[in-house]
Amino acid sequence: MAGEKPPFLKPFLLLLPLSLLFFILLHSRPSATSTSVSTPISFSTPSASSPFIRIRRVFPSYDEYLKLQLNKTLDPRLRQLWATRDWDRKVHVFSQIFSRLQSRHLLSNSSRALCVGARLGQEVAALKKVGVANSLGMDLVPSPPLVVKGDFHKQPFKSNSFNFEFSNVFDHALYPDRFVGEIERTLKPGGVAVIHVALHRRSDKYSANDLLGVDGLVGLFKQSDLVSTEKVDAFGLDTEVVLRKRN
């Protein structure tokens, strides 16, 4: 029919703004560093919510904090070490730790278990070894098949997902309250959190906070009761804190 545009022009005109938008979105994404996490973490100056927690330093942005964390996690020399010389020794020690928790009925073979900040996942391997088949690790850098990608300030899991959570990276938390809040959110009611911390020794330069007393950690748990605090000897960490989320 005379006067009408060629039929192919209409879809093209419709698609043009869409593809432009797509192009803009694609190129306005943060530069392609692996530091970007799928869900943005709101950045604010962290506050030590307790006299027993000291925040080490203030970062100009959340990305700067992640950069420092990833610097250790991605260090090829360290990763090589963790995967080889460290592996058996760590799995062995973690297995003993988890066996003890099993005998105290704080962990069972049918537990759905999460290890927060698991790096290559020795603790996950240990859980599986002692019979907890449904166990998973989470870290900024995934390490398949044991460890999936996730930030402990904003866990990629639904609320009430796990019966058991273990972590020995509390000192890496920039926001200790969010670290704990996420554990409590993703634990099922009645679920158990086991946290290993260093109370009597300063940890490494990648630490974001120093814990000066166990009350600093326990006080952050708002929906849980303290089960026990005990001495452990676990890779430089000296105290095991066990809490149970209330029903």
Ligand SMILES: *[C@@H]1O[C@H](CO)[C@@H](O)[C@H](O)[C@H]1NC(C)=O
């Ligand atoms: C990251 O590590 C490299 C060497 O491995 C070092 O030169 C650099 O300063 C580190 N960056 C940060 C932010 O610590």
Ligand SMILES: *[C@@H]1O[C@H](CO)[C@@H](O)[C@H](O)[C@H]1NC(C)=O
């Ligand atoms: C849990 O699993 C381990 C390893 O398979 C097994 O040795 C143990 O007996 C199991 N515990 C219970 C209570 O079934």
